[in-house]
Amino acid sequence: xxxxxxxxxxxxxxxxxxxxEITEGIPELLGWREYSPDMLRLxxxxxxxxxxxxxxxxxxxxxxLQFQGADGxxxxxxxxxxxxxxxxxxxxxxxxxxxxxxQKLMTRGTLACMLEPKAGGADRYQALVxxxxxxxxEALEIYFAQSEQLRTRICLGASPTKFxxxxxxxxxxxxxxxxxxxxxxxxxxxxEPELLAVDAExxxxxxxxxxxxxxxxxxxxxxxxxxxxxxxxAMLLGLGEEELRPVLVEQGRIDVTxxxxxxxxxxxxxxxxxxxxxxxxxxxxxxTLQ
Ligand SMILES: [Zn+2]
Numbered sequence: 001x002x003x004x005x006x007x008x009x010x011x012x013x014x015x016x017x018x019x020x021e022i023t024e025g026i027p028e029l030l031g032w033r034e035y036s037p038d039m040l041r042l043x044x045x046x047x048x049x050x051x052x053x054x055x056x057x058x059x060x061x062x063x064x065l066q067f068q069g070a071d072g073x074x075x076x077x078x079x080x081x082x083x084x085x086x087x088x089x090x091x092x093x094x095x096x097x098x099x100x101x102x103q104k105l106m107t108r109g110t111l112a113c114m115l116e117p118k119a120g121g122a123d124r125y126q127a128l129v130x131x132x133x134x135x136x137x138e139a140l141e142i143y144f145a146q147s148e149q150l151r152t153r154i155c156l157g158a159s160p161t162k163f164x165x166x167x168x169x170x171x172x173x174x175x176x177x178x179x180x181x182x183x184x185x186x187x188x189x190x191x192e193p194e195l196l197a198v199d200a201e202x203x204x205x206x207x208x209x210x211x212x213x214x215x216x217x218x219x220x221x222x223x224x225x226x227x228x229x230x231x232x233x234a235m236l237l238g239l240g241e242e243e244l245r246p247v248l249v250e251q252g253r254i255d256v257t258x259x260x261x262x263x264x265x266x267x268x269x270x271x272x273x274x275x276x277x278x279x280x281x282x283x284x285x286x287x288t289l290q
Contacts, residue, residue, distance in 0.1 A: 001218055001220045002023050002024035003021065003022045003023065003024050003025070003088075003220060003221040003222065003223055004020070004021055004218035004219060004220050004221055005018055005019070005020050005051045005052075005055060005086060005218060005219045005221055006018065006019045006020075006021075006200050006201070006215060006216070006218040006219075007055065007215075007216040008204060008213055008214060008215045008216060009213070009214045009216070010168070010183060010208055010211050010212070010213050011211075011212040011213070011214050012179075012211055012212045013175060013179040013180075013182065013183055013211055014170070014171045014173065014174030014175030014176070014179055015168050015169065015170055015171065015175055015179065015180070015183045016168070016169050016171055017166065017167055017168040017169060018051070018052050018055050018165075018166075018167050019164075019165070019166050019167075019200035019203070019204070020048050020051050020052055020163070020164060020165040020166075020200075020221070021162070021163075021164050021199065021200055022047065022048060022088075022162065022163040022164070022221060022223055023161060023162050024223060025222070025223035025224055026160070026161065026162075026163070026223065028223075028224070028261075029089060029090075029223055029224060029225060029260070029261055030043070030090075030091075032261065032262030033091070033092075033262065034096070035092065035094075036097060036098060036099040037099070037160075038098075038099035038100055038101070038105070039075075039092055039094060039098055039099060039105070040158065040160065041158045041159075042078070042092070042102060042105055042106075042136065042158075043078060043080070043090055043091070043092045043158075044156075044157075044158020044159070044163040045102075045135070045136045045137070045156040045157075045158050045163075045165075046065050046067075046078060046080040046090060046136060047080045047088060047090045047158075047163050047223070048156050048157065048158060048163040048164055048165035049065060049080070049136060049137075049140060049154065049156055049165055050063060050064075050065050050080040050081065050082045050088060050090070051082050051086060051088060051165075051221055052154065052165050052167045053065065053113060053140070054082045054084075057084050057115060058084065058117065058118070058121070059084055059118060060083075060084060060117070060118025060119070060121065061083070061084050061115060061116060061117045061118055061121070062081060062082070062083045062084070062115075062116045063081070063082050063083075063113070063114070063115050063116075064079060064080070064081045064112075064113070064114040064115075064116070065079070065080045065081075065111075065112075065113060065114075065129075066078070066079050066080075066111070066112050066113075066114055067079070067106060067109055067110065067111045067112075068109055068110045068112075069094075069108070069109040070108040070109050070110075073108055073109055074094055074095040074098040074105075075092065075093075075094045075098055075105045075106065075109065076093040076094055076095075077091075077092065077093045078090070078091070078092040078093075079091055079092075079260075082221075083226075085222075086219050086220065086221045086222065087221075087222045087224065087226055088221050088222065088223050088224075089223070089224065089225050089226065089260045089261070090260070091259055091260045093259070101134070101135070102131075102133075102134065102135045102136055102139070103131070103134065106131045107131055109131070110128065111128065111129040111130075111131055111139065112126050112127060112128050112129060113126070113127050113129060113143070114126045114127075127143070127147050129142075129143040130142065130143070135156070136156060137154040137155055137156045140152070140154050141153060141154055144169070150169055150170065150172075151169070151170040151180060152167060152168070152169045152170070153167070153168050153169075153183075153184060153187045153188075154166070154167045155167075155187070155190050155191075155192065155195050156192070156195075157192040157193075157195040157196040158196075159196050162196050164195050164196055164200075165195075166187075166190065166195060166200070166203065168183055168187055170183075183208070183211075186207050186208060187207065189207070190203075190207060201215060224261075225258060225260045225261035225263065227258040227260065227261060227263060227265075229265060232256050232258075232265045233275055235256070236254065236256070236267070236272070236275060237275065237276070237279050241276055244272060248269050248272060252268075252269055253266060253267060253268050253269060253272075254266070254267045254272055255267075
């Protein structure tokens with residue numbers, strides 16, 4: 001399994017954790033945009049973090065780690081999104097040549113964790129993550145401590161060919177202060193180059209050599225876009241005919257490019273008309289049936 005999320009438990013310490021490794025699909029998803037090395041690293045960190053944060057989400061739900069830049073900020077937007085089946089995608093929009101560390105790229109903007117439940121489910125949940133610490137891992141650790149009251153350590157890594165993440169979390173019961181201090185100190189020795197160079201199971205054995213680490217079956221992660229013709233059509237219907245008319249008048253067609261994967265979807269004028277006519281017809285049919 002090339003891309004995966006692996007849950008584990010440090011049994012004798014009352015600490016749980018997750019490891020993420022992503023090596024497949026990186027150029028296919030991200031290669032169409034030009035990212036500076038710093039931008040790719042930040043986006044890679046976000047993509048590695050998202051499955052760790054979403055490991056417990058419910059059936060049909062979707063989790064987003066979302067950044068919105070302030071006016072005039074070079075990094076306009078960054079999104080990493082994963083659903084409950086572990087389909088993962090992400091993108092960033094920024095000025096050409098945007099680079100810098102986490103603080104430089106993100107300060108002044110808004111970073112949030114957003115949970116979208118399945119249709120008809122509970123309300124959306126959104127919580128702001130303060131842009132604190134030297135990197136995304138530290139900001140997320142602070143977020144967990146403040147919002148979920150869970151002591152958490154996270155290490156994230158990204159290279160052009162691999163995104164990786166490791167998270168340990170103190171369980172509310174069964175973890176004495178000494179146990180957490182022990183795990184915390186061992187985790188402290190882990191740096192990004194080692195996280196990227198070593199596979200998750202070897203890394204866990206190496207880090208927690210004196211402890212009993214139980215590794216559970218991995219879930220596979222698909223790093224790929226989920227855009228489709230049907231989805232783009234629904235988006236166009238949502239915009240409405242009025243909104244689309246000026247584009248049709250000017251260009252005679254509508255071209256939509258998926259922000260995540262760069263795939264383009266073209267609609268000729270007649271196809272746009274058919275789309276709206278079909279929607280009207282099915283709305284009419286719905287009314288007749290009632
Ligand atoms: Zn797409």
